[in-house]
Amino acid sequence: MILITGGTGYIGAHVAVELLNNGDQVLILDNLCNSSRTTLGLIASVAGRTPGFVQADVRHRRTLNSLFREYPIEAVVHCAGLKAVGESVRDPLRYYATNVGGSVTLCQAMAEAGVFRLVFSSSATVYGDCPQMPIAETCPTGQPTNPYGQSKLMAEHVMRSTAASDPRWSVGLLRYFNPIGAHRSGKLGERPSSTPNNLLPYLLQVAARERAVLKVFGNDYPTPDGTGVRDYVHVADLADGHVRALEFLRGETGVHVWNFGTGRGYSVLEVVQAFERASGVRVPLSFEARREGDIARCWADPAKAARQIGWKARHGLEQMLEDAWRWQCCSRERGEPLALATLPATGR
Numbered sequence: 001m002i003l004i005t006g007g008t009g010y011i012g013a014h015v016a017v018e019l020l021n022n023g024d025q026v027l028i029l030d031n032l033c034n035s036s037r038t039t040l041g042l043i044a045s046v047a048g049r050t051p052g053f054v055q056a057d058v059r060h061r062r063t064l065n066s067l068f069r070e071y072p073i074e075a076v077v078h079c080a081g082l083k084a085v086g087e088s089v090r091d092p093l094r095y096y097a098t099n100v101g102g103s104v105t106l107c108q109a110m111a112e113a114g115v116f117r118l119v120f121s122s123s124a125t126v127y128g129d130c131p132q133m134p135i136a137e138t139c140p141t142g143q144p145t146n147p148y149g150q151s152k153l154m155a156e157h158v159m160r161s162t163a164a165s166d167p168r169w170s171v172g173l174l175r176y177f178n179p180i181g182a183h184r185s186g187k188l189g190e191r192p193s194s195t196p197n198n199l200l201p202y203l204l205q206v207a208a209r210e211r212a213v214l215k216v217f218g219n220d221y222p223t224p225d226g227t228g229v230r231d232y233v234h235v236a237d238l239a240d241g242h243v244r245a246l247e248f249l250r251g252e253t254g255v256h257v258w259n260f261g262t263g264r265g266y267s268v269l270e271v272v273q274a275f276e277r278a279s280g281v282r283v284p285l286s287f288e289a290r291r292e293g294d295i296a297r298c299w300a301d302p303a304k305a306a307r308q309i310g311w312k313a314r315h316g317l318e319q320m321l322e323d324a325w326r327w328q329c330c331s332r333e334r335g336e337p338l339a340l341a342t343l344p345a346t347g348r
């Protein structure tokens with residue numbers, strides 16, 4: 001059985017589906033601070049099997065202890081965390097308490113229970129403003145520009161030191177680049193709890209006429225069209241990577257780091273154009289000043305993941321955007337955020 005912390009969230013839910021499809025038993029722990037119990041039914045309807053669920057905080061040591069006692073947990077995928085950059089600047093202690101404190105408590109409970117296989121949702125933000133592209137895992141970690149990024153880097157340090165202290169640990173640090181997209185069924189996707197900060201959720205709301213215009217933050221970067229370049233990766237590809245990482249770690253010890261990106265960067269304007277092609281919907285935009293803390297460009301060298309765990313992103317940008325738009329439209333059909341156009345669910 002695999003325990004997924006944060007398993008009703010955007011990425012965790014996709015990982016749950018992938019593990020269930022792989023034949024694994026799945027137990028989810030989530031305090032539902034940024035997700036909903038209804039996701040469990042959606043996971044079950046997509047995967048054909050229901051994961052176990054415990055509503056609890058990952059920092060609650062006694063709950064973790066009893067879960068490890070009660071269930072035959074062999075490994076943990078640790079997705080639980082807070083991820084809003086702006087909020088982390090306003091409330092840094094909450095971010096350190098959850099993202100760092102949660103990781104410490106989880107590692108303690110795992111060690112006590114004799115469970116040493118751990119996969120962690122890290123982020124390319126740990127590289128900071130890396131001068132060379134593409135970014136390989138050998139690039140030194142940098143100075144993340146906000147408490148969220150710092151907390152992810154600190155959590156990595158927690159796991160590295162823990163693994164260094166006991167050779168039974170087998171840890172995978174998965175550095176996601178920019179996860180986007182949604183499950184092809186239109187049932188699982190990212191649901192921002194307030195005004196979205198990230199490009200894709202904001203763009204989707206503009207396309208759905210919930211917001212007037214997409215603000216493009218900066219068109220004077222040293223990039224081909226002046227807008228920021230990122231490596232967008234489909235959440236379904238990420239989910240597949242978690243299964244592969246867990247399998248690889250079964251026969252290994254120590255800490256293993258993998259970049260999860262496509263290896264290709266796209267500018268904001270390229271994303272908008274690809275979205276308009278994929279959806280047939282026009283996205284009004286305005287050019288604004290650069291956003292504080294943003295970097296010009298960031299894309300992965302994903303060769304190590306391909307070599308070691310046989311992982312490669314399979315979905316292209318238009319597919320990611322088509323799936324994201326379907327999710328937005330299906331959400332409206334379920335009485336969730338408003339969207340104007342619909343795409344049929346595919347049989348893929």
Ligand code: NAD
Binds near residue numbers: 012033
């Ligand atoms: P999400 O908010 O959708 O999912 C996180 C889940 O964790 C939520 O369901 C939330 O309720 C739960 N959670 C938060 N604090 C908790 C706590 N103290 N105890 C138990 N559950 C708690 O976010 P996501 O996009 O699915 O991200 C998952 C992980 O991936 C996070 O750790 C995030 O930092 C990391 N990550 C995300 C991105 C991204 O762009 N989405 C990029 C890089 C890394």
Ligand code: UD1
Binds near residue numbers: 124214217230293
């Ligand atoms: C942001 C976070 C990063 C986090 C990642 C995934 C910052 C500085 N970084 O990365 O720590 O790991 O999200 O959650 O917030 N853009 C617009 N208009 C918008 C939104 C974004 O033009 O309304 C641009 C940005 O300037 C950037 C690109 O779109 O060039 C992608 O932005 P975003 O989706 O927020 O991701 P990152 O900035 O890469």
